[in-house]
């Protein structure tokens with residue numbers, strides 16, 4: 001069972017390390033990934049519901065530790081000369097010691113929080129939204145306009161959610177609501193298919209959370225997918241997208257979502273940015289002739 005205590009216990013074993021920043025130009029748009037650090041998770045968080053007899057081979061193939069996973073946290077940053085758009089805000093100081101590095105990482109590429117004109121949320125999990133507040137509980141990105149999918153907002157805003165989400169995730173609900181209250185009067189809510197900013201369209205990708213949103217970024221004839229956690233790792237999510245993952249709230253719906261996004265990324269040859277994908281989180285998808293898919297990092 002995943003609890004906040006078990007998350008913290010494993011997190012103490014790691015520390016902040018600077019991670020890769022990746023960048024690509026698409027017409028007038030530049031997409032960059034900016035690191036918020038990494039998470040430390042017990043492997044069971046993802047693998048508990050999966051076929052036990054097939055896991056050892058998978059762990060060996062991907063070089064995974066049997067006890068803990070340390071996924072990167074890579075925020076997508078879109079710059080088009082007018083707007084500087086950050087997708088999610090990272091963990092802030094209160095989730096895990098290994099995460100919450102976004103201000104340092106922005107600084108390393110010459111940006112400060114006030115340079116961010118728009119913040120777009122994929123979903124309201126701690127590693128994506130807890131970085132919203134500064135030390136005075138005001139919005140850290142104080143010049144930004146905020147955007148969240150309507151279904152995601154409604155789910156975490158509902159006072160019943162903390163009682164129905166289950167003990168392991170109750171702190172997620174409390175933490176999300178507290179941050180959403182700060183932007184309640186100004187947040188822009190959107191739905192599937194909405195073009196929320198020039199060149200940025202929302203894609204309903206429910207399952208990981210009830211209202212998770214991915215985004216298509218388009219400039220001219222090129223396009224990229226900002227996946228959030230809809231494809232949450234480079235190993236089992238690619239090798240066996242059909243396996244239900246313990247990290248997804250509605251695991252069956254998340255399977256269908258993953259399959260749709262993979263189909264699209266492959267058929268339209270789109271670049272992808274995944275929040276927890278390795279090497280800066282930017283790359284593309286290949287069909288694996290042995291079944292499933294492969295993540296090909298931008299650096300490869």
Ligand SMILES: [Zn+2]
Pocket residue numbers: 125127128229275276
């Ligand atoms: Zn995440």
